[in-house]
Amino acid sequence: xxxxxxxxxxxxxxxxxxxxxxxxxxxxxxxxxxxxxxxxxxxxxxxxxxxxxxxxxxxxxxxxxxxxxxxxxxxxxxxxxxxxxxxxxxxxxxxxxxxxxxxxxxxxxxxxxxxxxxxxxxxxxxxxxxxxxxxxxxxxxxxxxxxxxxxxxxxxxxxxxxxxxxxxxxxxxxxxxxxxxxxxxxxxxxxxxxxxxxxxxxxxxxxx
Amino acid sequence: xxxxxxxxxxxxxxxxxxxxxxxxxxxxxxxxxxxxxxxxxxxxxxxxxxxxxxxxxxxxxxxxxxxxxxxxxxxxxxxxxxxxxxxxxxxxxxxxxxxxxxxxxxxxxxxxxxxxxxxxxxxxxxxxxxxxxxxxxxxxxxxxxxxxxxxxxxxxxxxxxxxxxxxxxxxxxxxxxxxxxxxxxxxxxxxxxxxxxxxxxxxxxxxxxxxxxxxx
Numbered sequence: 001x002x003x004x005x006x007x008x009x010x011x012x013x014x015x016x017x018x019x020x021x022x023x024x025x026x027x028x029x030x031x032x033x034x035x036x037x038x039x040x041x042x043x044x045x046x047x048x049x050x051x052x053x054x055x056x057x058x059x060x061x062x063x064x065x066x067x068x069x070x071x072x073x074x075x076x077x078x079x080x081x082x083x084x085x086x087x088x089x090x091x092x093x094x095x096x097x098x099x100x101x102x103x104x105x106x107x108x109x110x111x112x113x114x115x116x117x118x119x120x121x122x123x124x125x126x127x128x129x130x131x132x133x134x135x136x137x138x139x140x141x142x143x144x145x146x147x148x149x150x151x152x153x154x155x156x157x158x159x160x161x162x163x164x165x166x167x168x169x170x171x172x173x174x175x176x177x178x179x180x181x182x183x184x185x186x187x188x189x190x191x192x193x194x195x196x197x198x199x200x201x202x203x204x205x206x207x208x
Numbered sequence: 209x210x211x212x213x214x215x216x217x218x219x220x221x222x223x224x225x226x227x228x229x230x231x232x233x234x235x236x237x238x239x240x241x242x243x244x245x246x247x248x249x250x251x252x253x254x255x256x257x258x259x260x261x262x263x264x265x266x267x268x269x270x271x272x273x274x275x276x277x278x279x280x281x282x283x284x285x286x287x288x289x290x291x292x293x294x295x296x297x298x299x300x301x302x303x304x305x306x307x308x309x310x311x312x313x314x315x316x317x318x319x320x321x322x323x324x325x326x327x328x329x330x331x332x333x334x335x336x337x338x339x340x341x342x343x344x345x346x347x348x349x350x351x352x353x354x355x356x357x358x359x360x361x362x363x364x365x366x367x368x369x370x371x372x373x374x375x376x377x378x379x380x381x382x383x384x385x386x387x388x389x390x391x392x393x394x395x396x397x398x399x400x401x402x403x404x405x406x407x408x409x410x411x412x413x414x415x416x417x418x419x420x421x422x423x424x
Contacts, residue, residue: 040331047286050323058321110273114298125270130302162297167279 080170082151089148094171096178104179107172111164120183132160137180138187150177244366254360255325259311261361267392268356274348274390285337289324292316327361328352335424342390344413345383346375349392356392372422379413380404386411 045051045059054061063069074080079093094100109118117124120137127133135142154173157163168176185193194202242248266272275281280288292315299309315322330336342348349355353364365371375382383404388394397403407413416422 039333042332044332046332048289048326056320110275114270114272114276126298126302129270131298132301160301162293162300166291166293167276 078148079174082148082155082173084148087148088146088152090146092147092174092178094174100175100178101182103172104175104177104182107168108176108179108183111168112176115161119187120180134159134161137184143184143188147174147177147181150180249363249366249368251363251366254358254362255327257325257360258322260308260359262359263355263361264357264359274355281338282342283339285335285339287338292322327363328367330367334422336422343386344379344411345386345389345407347384347389347391347394349394350375350382350384354392373417376416376421379415380408383407383411383413 047060049059050057051059068074076093078084078089078091082089084091108116113124114126115124115131115134116122116137117127122134122136124131137143151173153161154168154176155163155165155170164173191199246253267274277290277294278287279290280286292312295309295312296316299312303309311322314320341351351365353362355361380401381404382396384394384396385403385407
Protein backbone atom coordinates (compact mmCIF):
# COMPACT_ATOMS: atom_id res chain seq x y z
CA UNK A 1 0.00 0.00 0.00
CA UNK A 2 1.35 3.39 -0.96
CA UNK A 3 1.10 6.23 1.54
CA UNK A 4 2.52 8.87 -0.72
CA UNK A 5 1.80 10.27 -4.15
CA UNK A 6 4.30 9.35 -6.76
CA UNK A 7 5.77 12.47 -8.34
CA UNK A 8 4.36 13.07 -11.76
CA UNK A 9 6.50 11.62 -14.50
CA UNK A 10 6.22 14.82 -16.50
CA UNK A 11 7.73 16.95 -13.73
CA UNK A 12 10.40 14.41 -12.97
CA UNK A 13 11.51 14.29 -16.58
CA UNK A 14 11.56 17.98 -17.38
CA UNK A 15 12.64 19.15 -13.92
CA UNK A 16 9.96 21.85 -14.08
CA UNK A 17 7.03 22.16 -11.73
CA UNK A 18 3.69 21.50 -13.34
CA UNK A 19 1.75 24.44 -14.74
CA UNK A 20 -1.18 23.65 -12.46
CA UNK A 21 1.10 23.87 -9.42
CA UNK A 22 2.50 27.21 -10.55
CA UNK A 23 -0.93 28.72 -11.05
CA UNK A 24 -1.99 27.44 -7.65
CA UNK A 25 1.12 28.88 -5.99
CA UNK A 26 0.70 32.23 -7.72
CA UNK A 27 -2.90 32.34 -6.53
CA UNK A 28 -1.88 31.53 -2.97
CA UNK A 29 0.85 34.15 -2.96
CA UNK A 30 -1.53 36.80 -4.20
CA UNK A 31 -4.19 35.85 -1.69
CA UNK A 32 -2.00 35.67 1.40
CA UNK A 33 0.87 38.01 0.58
CA UNK A 34 -0.26 40.63 3.06
CA UNK A 35 -1.40 38.28 5.79
CA UNK A 36 1.81 36.61 6.83
CA UNK A 37 3.61 38.80 9.37
CA UNK A 38 5.80 36.24 11.07
CA UNK A 39 8.92 37.67 9.46
CA UNK A 40 7.85 41.14 10.56
CA UNK A 41 7.64 39.95 14.12
CA UNK A 42 10.30 37.33 14.58
CA UNK A 43 10.90 35.33 17.76
CA UNK A 44 13.69 37.66 18.88
CA UNK A 45 13.73 40.68 21.13
CA UNK A 46 13.98 44.25 19.92
CA UNK A 47 15.03 46.92 22.42
CA UNK A 48 12.41 47.40 25.13
CA UNK A 49 10.24 44.57 23.79
CA UNK A 50 8.05 42.75 26.29
CA UNK A 51 8.87 39.15 27.10
CA UNK A 52 6.61 36.28 28.07
CA UNK A 53 9.60 34.24 29.15
CA UNK A 54 10.86 36.30 32.06
CA UNK A 55 8.71 36.67 35.15
CA UNK A 56 8.93 40.46 35.18
CA UNK A 57 7.90 40.66 31.52
CA UNK A 58 11.03 42.50 30.41
CA UNK A 59 13.30 41.32 27.62
CA UNK A 60 16.02 43.75 28.73
CA UNK A 61 17.71 42.09 31.69
CA UNK A 62 19.51 43.81 34.52
CA UNK A 63 23.03 42.38 34.66
CA UNK A 64 24.19 40.87 37.98
CA UNK A 65 25.77 43.37 40.34
CA UNK A 66 29.44 43.95 39.65
CA UNK A 67 29.15 43.17 35.95
CA UNK A 68 31.62 45.15 33.87
CA UNK A 69 30.43 45.78 30.31
CA UNK A 70 32.95 45.44 27.52
CA UNK A 71 34.99 48.62 27.43
CA UNK A 72 33.38 49.72 30.67
CA UNK A 73 36.16 49.05 33.17
CA UNK A 74 36.26 52.17 35.30
CA UNK A 75 39.89 52.70 36.17
CA UNK A 76 40.94 56.04 37.57
CA UNK A 77 39.22 57.43 40.63
CA UNK A 78 39.37 61.03 39.44
CA UNK A 79 37.72 60.49 36.06
CA UNK A 80 34.77 58.52 37.45
CA UNK A 81 34.20 59.97 40.92
CA UNK A 82 35.56 63.53 40.74
CA UNK A 83 37.40 62.86 44.01
CA UNK A 84 41.05 63.31 44.79
CA UNK A 85 42.66 62.57 48.16
CA UNK A 86 39.21 62.16 49.71
CA UNK A 87 37.87 65.55 48.61
CA UNK A 88 36.36 67.16 45.50
CA UNK A 89 39.10 67.46 42.92
CA UNK A 90 40.58 70.85 42.10
CA UNK A 91 41.85 69.40 38.84
CA UNK A 92 40.28 68.07 35.67
CA UNK A 93 41.26 64.49 34.74
CA UNK A 94 42.20 65.57 31.20
CA UNK A 95 43.30 68.80 29.50
CA UNK A 96 40.45 71.17 28.66
CA UNK A 97 40.51 72.35 25.05
CA UNK A 98 38.21 74.48 22.93
CA UNK A 99 36.59 71.23 21.72
CA UNK A 100 35.89 70.19 25.31
CA UNK A 101 34.18 73.51 25.98
CA UNK A 102 32.06 73.26 22.83
CA UNK A 103 31.03 69.75 23.82
CA UNK A 104 30.34 70.95 27.36
CA UNK A 105 28.19 73.80 26.06
CA UNK A 106 26.23 71.38 23.87
CA UNK A 107 25.57 68.95 26.75
CA UNK A 108 24.88 71.77 29.22
CA UNK A 109 22.21 73.22 26.94
CA UNK A 110 20.53 69.81 26.60
CA UNK A 111 20.62 68.51 30.16
CA UNK A 112 21.18 71.49 32.47
CA UNK A 113 19.60 74.54 30.86
CA UNK A 114 15.96 73.46 31.45
CA UNK A 115 16.48 74.33 35.13
CA UNK A 116 19.77 76.26 35.37
CA UNK A 117 19.03 78.34 32.22
CA UNK A 118 21.58 79.01 29.52
CA UNK A 119 23.77 81.36 31.54
CA UNK A 120 23.46 79.48 34.82
CA UNK A 121 21.44 81.83 36.98
CA UNK A 122 19.04 79.05 37.94
CA UNK A 123 15.91 80.51 36.36
CA UNK A 124 15.23 77.95 33.65
CA UNK A 125 11.77 77.19 32.31
CA UNK A 126 11.21 74.18 34.61
CA UNK A 127 11.96 76.37 37.63
CA UNK A 128 9.39 78.87 36.37
CA UNK A 129 6.95 75.93 36.23
CA UNK A 130 7.42 74.94 39.86
CA UNK A 131 10.76 73.16 40.21
CA UNK A 132 12.79 74.15 43.28
CA UNK A 133 15.14 76.95 42.22
CA UNK A 134 18.78 75.91 42.14
CA UNK A 135 21.43 78.40 43.27
CA UNK A 136 23.01 80.57 40.60
CA UNK A 137 26.44 79.40 39.44
CA UNK A 138 27.61 82.96 39.95
CA UNK A 139 27.37 83.13 43.74
CA UNK A 140 30.66 83.20 45.65
CA UNK A 141 30.31 79.66 47.08
CA UNK A 142 29.94 78.06 43.64
CA UNK A 143 32.50 80.30 41.98
CA UNK A 144 35.00 78.95 44.48
CA UNK A 145 33.78 75.32 44.31
CA UNK A 146 36.28 72.95 42.65
CA UNK A 147 35.34 71.24 39.33
CA UNK A 148 35.14 67.91 41.16
CA UNK A 149 32.20 69.32 43.14
CA UNK A 150 30.13 69.92 39.98
CA UNK A 151 31.10 66.48 38.71
CA UNK A 152 29.91 64.95 41.99
CA UNK A 153 26.55 66.76 41.87
CA UNK A 154 25.92 65.63 38.27
CA UNK A 155 26.91 62.07 39.19
CA UNK A 156 24.99 61.65 42.43
CA UNK A 157 22.39 64.40 42.32
CA UNK A 158 21.95 67.06 44.98
CA UNK A 159 18.84 68.21 46.85
CA UNK A 160 15.93 68.19 44.41
CA UNK A 161 18.21 67.39 41.46
CA UNK A 162 18.33 63.75 40.40
CA UNK A 163 21.49 62.00 39.28
CA UNK A 164 22.41 62.45 35.61
CA UNK A 165 24.98 59.65 35.57
CA UNK A 166 22.89 57.40 33.33
CA UNK A 167 22.32 60.16 30.79
CA UNK A 168 25.60 62.06 30.74
CA UNK A 169 28.78 60.01 30.42
CA UNK A 170 31.74 60.82 32.73
CA UNK A 171 33.83 62.68 30.13
CA UNK A 172 30.79 64.77 29.21
CA UNK A 173 30.20 65.57 32.89
CA UNK A 174 33.72 66.95 33.08
CA UNK A 175 33.12 68.91 29.87
CA UNK A 176 30.00 70.42 31.46
CA UNK A 177 31.97 71.27 34.62
CA UNK A 178 34.50 73.06 32.40
CA UNK A 179 31.71 74.93 30.61
CA UNK A 180 30.22 76.00 33.95
CA UNK A 181 33.65 77.48 34.73
CA UNK A 182 33.49 79.34 31.42
CA UNK A 183 29.97 80.60 32.24
CA UNK A 184 31.19 81.82 35.61
CA UNK A 185 34.02 83.72 33.96
CA UNK A 186 31.65 85.18 31.39
CA UNK A 187 29.31 86.62 34.01
CA UNK A 188 32.11 88.20 36.01
CA UNK A 189 34.26 89.52 33.22
CA UNK A 190 35.46 93.08 32.87
CA UNK A 191 36.44 95.10 29.83
CA UNK A 192 40.10 94.32 30.36
CA UNK A 193 39.56 90.54 30.13
CA UNK A 194 38.68 90.74 26.46
CA UNK A 195 41.38 90.77 23.81
CA UNK A 196 41.49 93.75 21.46
CA UNK A 197 40.43 91.64 18.53
CA UNK A 198 37.39 90.32 20.39
CA UNK A 199 36.59 93.81 21.68
CA UNK A 200 36.28 94.99 18.11
CA UNK A 201 33.86 92.16 17.41
CA UNK A 202 31.85 93.06 20.50
CA UNK A 203 31.65 96.69 19.52
CA UNK A 204 30.64 95.74 16.02
CA UNK A 205 27.88 93.57 17.40
CA UNK A 206 26.74 96.34 19.72
CA UNK A 207 26.49 98.93 16.97
CA UNK A 208 24.63 96.63 14.59
CA UNK B 209 -23.64 15.68 -33.29
CA UNK B 210 -25.59 18.79 -32.29
CA UNK B 211 -23.76 21.92 -31.16
CA UNK B 212 -23.20 21.98 -27.38
CA UNK B 213 -23.56 25.77 -27.11
CA UNK B 214 -26.04 28.07 -28.73
CA UNK B 215 -24.33 30.90 -30.75
CA UNK B 216 -25.76 33.47 -28.31
CA UNK B 217 -23.44 32.08 -25.64
CA UNK B 218 -20.66 34.01 -27.40
CA UNK B 219 -22.04 37.25 -26.03
CA UNK B 220 -22.27 35.80 -22.55
CA UNK B 221 -18.63 34.70 -22.69
CA UNK B 222 -17.57 38.19 -23.80
CA UNK B 223 -19.47 39.77 -20.92
CA UNK B 224 -17.93 37.24 -18.55
CA UNK B 225 -14.41 38.07 -19.75
CA UNK B 226 -15.19 41.76 -19.26
CA UNK B 227 -16.46 41.13 -15.74
CA UNK B 228 -13.34 39.14 -14.86
CA UNK B 229 -11.04 41.90 -16.14
CA UNK B 230 -12.91 44.61 -14.22
CA UNK B 231 -12.93 42.47 -11.07
CA UNK B 232 -9.19 41.79 -11.32
CA UNK B 233 -8.43 45.47 -11.80
CA UNK B 234 -10.69 46.32 -8.88
CA UNK B 235 -8.98 43.77 -6.66
CA UNK B 236 -5.59 45.13 -7.63
CA UNK B 237 -6.67 48.66 -6.88
CA UNK B 238 -8.19 47.60 -3.55
CA UNK B 239 -4.97 45.80 -2.64
CA UNK B 240 -2.88 48.89 -3.46
CA UNK B 241 -5.27 51.21 -1.64
CA UNK B 242 -5.36 48.85 1.31
CA UNK B 243 -1.59 48.63 1.52
CA UNK B 244 -1.21 52.39 1.63
CA UNK B 245 -4.29 52.94 3.72
CA UNK B 246 -4.34 54.30 7.24
CA UNK B 247 -5.56 50.90 8.37
CA UNK B 248 -2.38 49.21 7.26
CA UNK B 249 0.27 51.91 7.65
CA UNK B 250 -1.24 53.58 10.73
CA UNK B 251 -0.13 56.97 9.40
CA UNK B 252 -1.64 59.98 11.21
CA UNK B 253 -3.33 57.79 13.82
CA UNK B 254 -2.83 58.88 17.42
CA UNK B 255 -1.97 55.97 19.67
CA UNK B 256 -3.43 55.64 23.16
CA UNK B 257 -0.72 55.42 25.81
CA UNK B 258 -0.72 54.39 29.49
CA UNK B 259 0.16 58.04 30.26
CA UNK B 260 -1.09 60.76 27.94
CA UNK B 261 2.41 62.15 27.44
CA UNK B 262 2.45 65.23 25.24
CA UNK B 263 5.49 65.92 23.09
CA UNK B 264 3.81 69.19 22.18
CA UNK B 265 3.90 70.37 25.79
CA UNK B 266 7.45 69.18 26.53
CA UNK B 267 9.10 70.12 23.24
CA UNK B 268 7.13 73.13 22.05
CA UNK B 269 5.91 74.45 25.37
CA UNK B 270 9.06 73.93 27.42
CA UNK B 271 11.73 73.75 24.72
CA UNK B 272 13.31 70.55 26.04
CA UNK B 273 15.84 69.00 23.64
CA UNK B 274 14.99 65.57 22.17
CA UNK B 275 18.15 64.16 23.75
CA UNK B 276 17.13 65.11 27.28
CA UNK B 277 15.01 61.93 27.22
CA UNK B 278 16.15 60.06 24.08
CA UNK B 279 19.71 59.91 25.34
CA UNK B 280 21.19 57.18 23.19
CA UNK B 281 20.14 58.56 19.79
CA UNK B 282 23.68 59.75 18.97
CA UNK B 283 25.51 56.59 19.99
CA UNK B 284 23.18 53.65 19.50
CA UNK B 285 20.79 52.04 17.06
CA UNK B 286 17.94 52.78 19.46
CA UNK B 287 17.12 56.39 20.32
CA UNK B 288 16.22 55.29 23.84
CA UNK B 289 12.94 55.44 25.72
CA UNK B 290 13.47 57.28 29.01
CA UNK B 291 13.22 55.31 32.25
CA UNK B 292 10.70 56.53 34.83
CA UNK B 293 13.68 58.06 36.67
CA UNK B 294 13.90 60.69 33.93
CA UNK B 295 10.20 61.64 34.26
CA UNK B 296 10.50 61.85 38.03
CA UNK B 297 13.55 64.11 37.79
CA UNK B 298 11.06 66.92 37.25
CA UNK B 299 7.77 65.36 38.33
CA UNK B 300 8.96 64.67 41.86
CA UNK B 301 8.66 68.46 42.13
CA UNK B 302 6.31 69.58 39.37
CA UNK B 303 2.68 68.37 39.09
CA UNK B 304 3.27 66.01 42.02
CA UNK B 305 -0.45 65.52 42.69
CA UNK B 306 -1.69 65.31 39.10
CA UNK B 307 -3.89 62.21 38.68
CA UNK B 308 -2.71 61.87 35.06
CA UNK B 309 0.78 61.16 36.38
CA UNK B 310 -0.23 58.49 38.88
CA UNK B 311 0.97 55.63 36.62
CA UNK B 312 4.39 57.33 36.51
CA UNK B 313 4.57 57.65 40.29
CA UNK B 314 3.41 54.07 40.71
CA UNK B 315 6.06 52.89 38.26
CA UNK B 316 8.70 54.76 40.26
CA UNK B 317 7.48 53.37 43.58
CA UNK B 318 7.31 49.77 42.42
CA UNK B 319 10.21 49.74 39.96
CA UNK B 320 7.92 48.44 37.22
CA UNK B 321 8.51 50.12 33.85
CA UNK B 322 5.63 51.87 32.10
CA UNK B 323 4.41 49.89 29.11
CA UNK B 324 4.34 52.41 26.27
CA UNK B 325 2.74 51.55 22.96
CA UNK B 326 5.39 51.51 20.25
CA UNK B 327 4.45 53.95 17.51
CA UNK B 328 7.35 53.56 15.08
CA UNK B 329 7.75 49.82 14.68
CA UNK B 330 9.91 48.60 11.81
CA UNK B 331 9.68 44.98 10.69
CA UNK B 332 12.21 42.72 12.46
CA UNK B 333 14.11 42.18 9.21
CA UNK B 334 15.11 45.83 9.00
CA UNK B 335 18.20 46.89 10.94
CA UNK B 336 17.79 50.62 11.41
CA UNK B 337 20.39 52.64 13.29
CA UNK B 338 19.58 56.09 14.70
CA UNK B 339 23.17 57.14 15.43
CA UNK B 340 24.44 56.99 11.84
CA UNK B 341 21.41 58.91 10.56
CA UNK B 342 21.75 61.83 12.99
CA UNK B 343 25.52 61.91 12.38
CA UNK B 344 24.98 62.23 8.64
CA UNK B 345 22.55 65.09 8.94
CA UNK B 346 19.13 63.43 8.92
CA UNK B 347 16.95 65.47 11.26
CA UNK B 348 14.48 64.00 13.76
CA UNK B 349 11.55 65.72 12.05
CA UNK B 350 12.52 64.41 8.60
CA UNK B 351 11.20 60.97 9.62
CA UNK B 352 9.15 61.67 12.76
CA UNK B 353 7.39 64.82 11.54
CA UNK B 354 6.55 67.85 13.67
CA UNK B 355 6.75 66.03 16.98
CA UNK B 356 6.54 69.41 18.70
CA UNK B 357 2.96 69.69 17.45
CA UNK B 358 1.79 66.25 18.61
CA UNK B 359 -0.19 66.07 21.85
CA UNK B 360 -0.04 62.29 21.44
CA UNK B 361 2.57 60.53 19.35
CA UNK B 362 1.71 59.42 15.85
CA UNK B 363 3.46 58.31 12.70
CA UNK B 364 3.53 60.74 9.79
CA UNK B 365 5.38 58.50 7.34
CA UNK B 366 4.60 54.98 6.21
CA UNK B 367 8.09 53.64 7.02
CA UNK B 368 7.67 51.45 3.94
CA UNK B 369 10.82 50.52 2.04
CA UNK B 370 9.88 52.76 -0.88
CA UNK B 371 9.77 55.67 1.52
CA UNK B 372 13.23 54.86 2.94
CA UNK B 373 14.62 54.57 -0.57
CA UNK B 374 13.43 58.04 -1.56
CA UNK B 375 16.15 59.40 0.69
CA UNK B 376 18.66 56.57 0.28
CA UNK B 377 18.62 57.26 -3.44
CA UNK B 378 18.65 61.06 -3.22
CA UNK B 379 20.03 62.05 0.19
CA UNK B 380 20.72 65.61 -1.05
CA UNK B 381 16.98 66.27 -1.03
CA UNK B 382 16.68 65.59 2.70
CA UNK B 383 19.91 66.14 4.65
CA UNK B 384 20.48 69.24 6.76
CA UNK B 385 23.46 70.71 8.61
CA UNK B 386 24.46 68.64 11.64
CA UNK B 387 23.78 71.49 14.07
CA UNK B 388 20.15 71.56 12.87
CA UNK B 389 19.47 67.83 13.26
CA UNK B 390 17.65 68.21 16.60
CA UNK B 391 15.87 71.41 15.65
CA UNK B 392 12.11 71.11 15.31
CA UNK B 393 11.76 74.42 13.49
CA UNK B 394 14.16 73.73 10.62
CA UNK B 395 12.59 73.81 7.17
CA UNK B 396 14.42 72.94 3.95
CA UNK B 397 15.67 76.18 2.39
CA UNK B 398 14.81 77.12 -1.19
CA UNK B 399 18.30 76.02 -2.27
CA UNK B 400 18.01 72.61 -0.56
CA UNK B 401 19.32 70.80 -3.61
CA UNK B 402 22.48 72.92 -3.62
CA UNK B 403 22.92 72.76 0.16
CA UNK B 404 22.19 69.02 0.11
CA UNK B 405 24.86 68.34 -2.50
CA UNK B 406 27.41 70.27 -0.46
CA UNK B 407 26.51 68.37 2.74
CA UNK B 408 26.55 65.02 0.98
CA UNK B 409 30.12 65.76 -0.03
CA UNK B 410 31.16 67.23 3.31
CA UNK B 411 29.66 64.42 5.43
CA UNK B 412 30.70 61.77 2.91
CA UNK B 413 27.14 60.50 2.59
CA UNK B 414 26.82 57.45 0.38
CA UNK B 415 23.63 56.56 -1.43
CA UNK B 416 22.92 53.18 0.13
CA UNK B 417 20.60 51.05 -1.94
CA UNK B 418 22.24 47.68 -1.43
CA UNK B 419 19.76 45.23 0.15
CA UNK B 420 22.24 44.25 2.83
CA UNK B 421 22.60 47.85 4.01
CA UNK B 422 19.37 47.39 5.93
CA UNK B 423 18.49 43.70 5.63
CA UNK B 424 21.01 41.39 7.24
